[in-house]
Every structure is written in C-alpha cells, then in structure tokens.
Amino acid sequence: MAGEIEAPEDPEAVKWLRWAYHHFVREGQVIKQAPFAFILAIAGVGSFIFFGLQWHHAGETAVKDATLENQRSHIAVLEEEVKGVQPQQATINVKRKKIVEQLQAFYVESGPLKNTEIPKTAPIEQFNSYKNAIQAWADKVGHWINDNMGEAAKEKFYDDSSGMFLMYGNAYNDEDNRYKNFITRLRRNLSTLIETNAWDRSSDAQ
Numbered sequence: 001m002a003g004e005i006e007a008p009e010d011p012e013a014v015k016w017l018r019w020a021y022h023h024f025v026r027e028g029q030v031i032k033q034a035p036f037a038f039i040l041a042i043a044g045v046g047s048f049i050f051f052g053l054q055w056h057h058a059g060e061t062a063v064k065d066a067t068l069e070n071q072r073s074h075i076a077v078l079e080e081e082v083k084g085v086q087p088q089q090a091t092i093n094v095k096r097k098k099i100v101e102q103l104q105a106f107y108v109e110s111g112p113l114k115n116t117e118i119p120k121t122a123p124i125e126q127f128n129s130y131k132n133a134i135q136a137w138a139d140k141v142g143h144w145i146n147d148n149m150g151e152a153a154k155e156k157f158y159d160d161s162s163g164m165f166l167m168y169g170n171a172y173n174d175e176d177n178r179y180k181n182f183i184t185r186l187r188r189n190l191s192t193l194i195e196t197n198a199w200d201r202s203s204d205a206q
Helices: 012-032 036-083 087-115 125-150 149-159 174-195 201-205
Strands: none
Touching: 012 149, 087 125, 087 174, 125 174, 149 174
16 A cells, blocks of 8 residues: 555564574474484584594694794704804704704614514514514615715615624524624614714715
C-alpha cells in the first residue's frame, strides 16, 4: 500500500546467527546418525591443523638456526679482525677452527670402536657388525674430509705407509687384527690433520 512503512531488514549478524542455527539443527541430525564418523572427521581436521603448524614451526626453527650460525661465524670473524688479523686471514682462521672441532669430534667418536673387544666365543655376526661399524665410520670421515679439506687431506687420512702392524692378543681372529690396526692408523692420521693445517686446502690462501 502506498505510504506504508516497510519493516526493516534483519541486521547481517542476525541473519548469520539464524543461518548457523538452522545449519546446526540440520547437521545435528546427521551427526546423531553417524557420531563415530563425525568424531573421526573432527580428529582428522585437528590432526591436519596440528601437523601443519608443526611443519611450519620446524621450518622457522631451521631458518633461525641457520641465521644464528651465520651470525656466530660473522662475530668470530670480527673478533679475529679486532685482534689485528686481516679480514681474509680472519675468515680462514674461523674456518680452520670449525674444521678442527669436527675432526676432534670424529676422533672422540672412534674411541669406543677402537676399544671394543669381541669375545672369541661370540658369533661371527657380532664381529661382522663391529667391523662394518668401523668401515662406516672411516667412510663417513673420509667423505667429510674430502668435501671440507680437499683430496690431499683425504689421502693423508687413509695413508697406510706409516706405523707398524701389531698383533693383538685379544683379537677375535686375524681379520680383527687388521681392523684394529686400521682404526688405530686412521686415528693417528686424524690426529695429524688436527694438529697441522698443512693438508687443509684452506691453508693455500694464507
């Protein structure tokens, strides 16, 4: 009718609440019919959100760790420069320090391998596991040295031209003697690489 005042429309919030109510009532019937499936669905969504946040957090942590490591290296270089060392030499000194620390870690890691004794009555599988562990350590260290110090340093690490071949009274068998001498020689060569930078390719820049 002309001139009749129209009723105002409901606010958007009221419309949304009304829709949510009807939606919940309708979906509630479905939930009642299959509550277990609903719980699984909620658990699945929750797990997806949780692991997604964990993955995101892990990525942020890795970035932060890398940033902190770069900052530590930069600070170490600055400390060397404060001592009066030229920037290039300061960088070399910092790198050499990190190399020595890693070589020392390898040396300590090999101690239990060198000191392990396999009883003569032990099954051959136990000895095989022991010698495989020694070989795996030697391969790991050799690869690291080659990548970070150069081929000459790797050859020095594997050098078998020095040192006597010893016979161990507690050896499991003759092969055990060879492996005990093998790791003893590698540890001696590793000690040389720790004590001098003559085999380190970074020393060429000095």
